[in-house]
Amino acid sequence: MSDLNKLTLTQAIDGIKTKKFSAKELVSDCLTQIQKLEPTLNSFVTLNENALNESENINFSKPLAGIPIAVKDNFCTQDLRTTASSKLLENFIPQYSAYVVEKLKDAGAIIIGKTNMDSWAHGSSTETSDFGPSKNPWNPKHLPGGSSGGSAATMAADEAIVSIGSETAGSIRQPSAWCGVVGLKPTYGRVSRCGVVAMGSSMDSPGPIAKTVDDAALILSLISGHDPADATSLNKKPWQIPEALTSLKGLKIGLPKAYFPKKIKPEVKQSILNAAEKLKELGAEIIELDVMDPKYAIAVYTILQRSEVSSNLGRYTGIRYGHDRTFFGDEAKRRIMLGTYALSSGYYDAYYLKAQKVRTLIIQDFEKQFQKVDAIIGPTSPTTALPIGASAGQAMFGELEDILVEPSTLAGLPGISVPCGFADGLPIGLQIITPQLREDLSVNIARLFESNTDYHLQKPNLNCHPEQSEGSRPEAVK
Amino acid sequence: MKITPIIGLEVHVELKTDSKMFCGCNAEHFHAKPNTHTCPVCLGMPGALPVPNKKACQWCVKLGLALGCTVNEYSFFERKNYFYPDLSKSYQITQYQKPFTVNGKITVQGQEIRINRAHMEEDTGKSVHMVINGEESTLLDFNRSGVPLVEIVSEPDIVLSIQAKEYLLKIQQLIRYLGISNADIEKGSMRCEPTVNLKIEDNGKTFYTPLSEIKNVASLTGVQNAIDFEIERQTQAFKETKEVKNSKNKTTRGWDADKARTFLQREKEGSADYRYFPEPDIPPIEFTPAEIEEIRMTLPEMSEQKIEKYQTIYGLSDYDAKLLAEDQNFAAAYEALFDTEFVSKDQDTLKVFAKFAANLFLGSIKTYLNETQENIDSSKIVAKYFWDLFNSVQNKELSSSVAKQVTTESYKTGKHPVEIAKEMGLIQVSDSNQIEKIAKEVVVANPKAVQDYQKNPMSIGFLIGQLMRASGGSANPQVAKEILEKLLKNPTL
Numbered sequence: 001m002s003d004l005n006k007l008t009l010t011q012a013i014d015g016i017k018t019k020k021f022s023a024k025e026l027v028s029d030c031l032t033q034i035q036k037l038e039p040t041l042n043s044f045v046t047l048n049e050n051a052l053n054e055s056e057n058i059n060f061s062k063p064l065a066g067i068p069i070a071v072k073d074n075f076c077t078q079d080l081r082t083t084a085s086s087k088l089l090e091n092f093i094p095q096y097s098a099y100v101v102e103k104l105k106d107a108g109a110i111i112i113g114k115t116n117m118d119s120w121a122h123g124s125s126t127e128t129s130d131f132g133p134s135k136n137p138w139n140p141k142h143l144p145g146g147s148s149g150g151s152a153a154t155m156a157a158d159e160a161i162v163s164i165g166s167e168t169a170g171s172i173r174q175p176s177a178w179c180g181v182v183g184l185k186p187t188y189g190r191v192s193r194c195g196v197v198a199m200g201s202s203m204d205s206p207g208p209i210a211k212t213v214d215d216a217a218l219i220l221s222l223i224s225g226h227d228p229a230d231a232t233s234l235n236k237k238p239w240q241i242p243e244a245l246t247s248l249k250g251l252k253i254g255l256p257k258a259y260f261p262k263k264i265k266p267e268v269k270q271s272i273l274n275a276a277e278k279l280k281e282l283g284a285e286i287i288e289l290d291v292m293d294p295k296y297a298i299a300v301y302t303i304l305q306r307s308e309v310s311s312n313l314g315r316y317t318g319i320r321y322g323h324d325r326t327f328f329g330d331e332a333k334r335r336i337m338l339g340t341y342a343l344s345s346g347y348y349d350a351y352y353l354k355a356q357k358v359r360t361l362i363i364q365d366f367e368k369q370f371q372k373v374d375a376i377i378g379p380t381s382p383t384t385a386l387p388i389g390a391s392a393g394q395a396m397f398g399e400l401e402d403i404l405v406e407p408s409t410l411a412g413l414p415g416i417s418v419p420c421g422f423a424d425g426l427p428i429g430l431q432i433i434t435p436q437l438r439e440d441l442s443v444n445i446a447r448l449f450e451s452n453t454d455y456h457l458q459k460p461n462l463n464c465h466p467e468q469s470e471g472s473r474p475e476a477v478k
Numbered sequence: 479m480k481i482t483p484i485i486g487l488e489v490h491v492e493l494k495t496d497s498k499m500f501c502g503c504n505a506e507h508f509h510a511k512p513n514t515h516t517c518p519v520c521l522g523m524p525g526a527l528p529v530p531n532k533k534a535c536q537w538c539v540k541l542g543l544a545l546g547c548t549v550n551e552y553s554f555f556e557r558k559n560y561f562y563p564d565l566s567k568s569y570q571i572t573q574y575q576k577p578f579t580v581n582g583k584i585t586v587q588g589q590e591i592r593i594n595r596a597h598m599e600e601d602t603g604k605s606v607h608m609v610i611n612g613e614e615s616t617l618l619d620f621n622r623s624g625v626p627l628v629e630i631v632s633e634p635d636i637v638l639s640i641q642a643k644e645y646l647l648k649i650q651q652l653i654r655y656l657g658i659s660n661a662d663i664e665k666g667s668m669r670c671e672p673t674v675n676l677k678i679e680d681n682g683k684t685f686y687t688p689l690s691e692i693k694n695v696a697s698l699t700g701v702q703n704a705i706d707f708e709i710e711r712q713t714q715a716f717k718e719t720k721e722v723k724n725s726k727n728k729t730t731r732g733w734d735a736d737k738a739r740t741f742l743q744r745e746k747e748g749s750a751d752y753r754y755f756p757e758p759d760i761p762p763i764e765f766t767p768a769e770i771e772e773i774r775m776t777l778p779e780m781s782e783q784k785i786e787k788y789q790t791i792y793g794l795s796d797y798d799a800k801l802l803a804e805d806q807n808f809a810a811a812y813e814a815l816f817d818t819e820f821v822s823k824d825q826d827t828l829k830v831f832a833k834f835a836a837n838l839f840l841g842s843i844k845t846y847l848n849e850t851q852e853n854i855d856s857s858k859i860v861a862k863y864f865w866d867l868f869n870s871v872q873n874k875e876l877s878s879s880v881a882k883q884v885t886t887e888s889y890k891t892g893k894h895p896v897e898i899a900k901e902m903g904l905i906q907v908s909d910s911n912q913i914e915k916i917a918k919e920v921v922v923a924n925p926k927a928v929q930d931y932q933k934n935p936m937s938i939g940f941l942i943g944q945l946m947r948a949s950g951g952s953a954n955p956q957v958a959k960e961i962l963e964k965l966l967k968n969p970t971l
Contacts, residue, residue: 074525075525076523076524076525082524084524089524092524094518094523094524094525095518095523096518096523096526098525193525193527194525194526194527195525195526196525197524197525198524198525198759200758201758201759202758228529229527229529230527230529230759231527231528231529231530231759231760231761232527232758232759232760232761307755308758310559310753311557311559311568311569311753311755314559314561314567314568314569315522315524315566315567315568317561317563317568319563319618340753343559343753343754343755344751344753345751345753348753348754348755352755
């Protein structure tokens, strides 16, 4: 067989279990695809050169036996270089693995490589990566989004079977939307942050980026659960995949007017309205909502996240990790400075404390909305993938791109982005937001939407753009 | 010119929990091989997260309660951001706006010293400076990084250096009573930083000199000396410069114990900006009133309570009571003497025994422990021995001084003290027939002394001495004196 890399997770698991093909063949096909496309896409920072060896000895009783998985480069992987796409950590080989990585390995998965991202997860484009930007498989002149851009690109380009990203505000959902794949951002605390290079600690949420909703759900069920090594990890059992729904009858789904800002791309707006219509056909009642203007979330998010970043990055002093602070890129420096300023004595009350208070108001606003509706939908991003270079000189690029995901992030809510259309050959994403711990609902709505549409089945034509990437090639590091 | 020192103390105490504050590493770091008690969390590796040590938090609350503090039912950790090579994360996890406990007070030599707070934090690593291959180098040891630390901050209620020392002794005693730390200043498990300035009243005007915080003081005497030095230095400085305190001239001074002086370490530009903010990695901590009460129930009987008990029930002097209660284990060993079947039911006898035993504890055992630098071993204190010894003295078989002597020996060897006295021939003879026999011999042998006695009854001492010698020291001197007097007054006997 060939092109095994194009399989979904569910198909690949089935193929290995029923011995239609071996794990080695599966990994091998993914590696072939990586070899072919990396010069163009630059989805990976580091490849695991042991992946093929690992695929030779697999335990069939494990749920992800022999499945090649691409993991964002801010997850610590023992003995495998972890850089968070920053040159500052270009020589950092962790002595321990992140909880999520441990869980995946325990489940039998093979880490095929570490995916490119915005450096330190600072951005929504991968353009801040010190290893060059990743490219959107649908059109390499465009960005994959970010910060988990590499992970999303691997899914669209079939460079792996499934992937892991992390989201502080939009970093799973936005690149998934731009790459036409499924991104599931769990409730804050549902998945342990242990071993994830910290960005905005009070919001960081690891989660899957996959080719289908089922695949994403399966991964969440395997990486969730209480981790005693993360004090903010919820004291809950691993999340269980819910029974599929056959109809959305009885469900009220909110459509906030404010999630259609003036500058929204008209095709995006139309796709979301079409999606709402589709959900209505499936039995849901669509209710227009008046929610708090998401612009407040940008302000709050910017203050809180920068403050946490300024403290989290303080440890890279130049004494350890081999490189000094001059190795921080411009975006990291900007964030450190803004956060330092916001936390300074005399400004703390005006910025950090005020932001925390507004965060409480945002949480309350969602609570109010969820008394009226079961779920909220909207565009994941107001645009489709922007061209390479779009983030240059725009310090607030990420925040403007993530305007529609930041409110739910601040409230710690789960969300999922599923493909819901195309404009000029670039994918559009529909996001579904539910109350805390109600991933079952967002997954079920997404699943039913997916099975009644074919957007997720469309694949980019990866042979039509042979031009070489400007980004550096990934290096294999043991 | 009237000068009043204003002294506040910050005390850091390392808790002796098994594991560190935010990870599972061994918290014991004294003399451990560098960087062997470390993990990604206390090394501050990327992605590592702190998980608070429940026992340490409870112990901090316990200490706060013992200091008379109020426990905040809702509290949280914060990050104190600053750069130092041995601070692994470039921030220290500590408490700022909402510490575990606040507003306490303790009484030191009759004066109340208010406690601002007792809060929970983590210790830093250590920088070790040494010359390697001819080059001055700094090495980092993270064994101490993340060891649980309680910081006790006093209000500036102290006015004398001796008071500061007494305050520290009191805190040290209290911590040792709670059994939560060795509070050893020399080994660094208790560290003190006095902040000193002066209130100067001159010609109806009041001035306050700039604050100095004194660091690296490694002994109680050092604290006292450093404060005295600083009072003198600030007095002179004020006379010369007239500089008064403002928000920008607080300085940090080091203490040089060899030269017995403080020296300028750091001039602060206003208060350092640590950019405190709530630690996002640790959810807020709540103690319910029931939980606080539960911790309060674990407080042992403290020294004040013991001192009062010793005075009222045992009839001891204030002085003896304080000495006995100084060390909890020592006091416990003493109290065990009353928790036995041999204890007298008679209140008066009990008090006599209490005083007798206190003398032995303070006179013999404590002296011995001080000489050998040992802690009391309560297994060597046998209640029966003390009661037997007491009865022997009451029966005049033993003198009090012999009792002291054999108590030390008994503590060392575990032998019964009365047996020791017998073996050493130290049993007193109070049997008047036996003594009378010897007395008669002494009278016959010393006619000159007998004549002297007739002229001067005060000279009986010589004859008593002769009698004691003849008895091998075992005669009860009181009985001997009585018999001799009887014989001498009536030579026909």
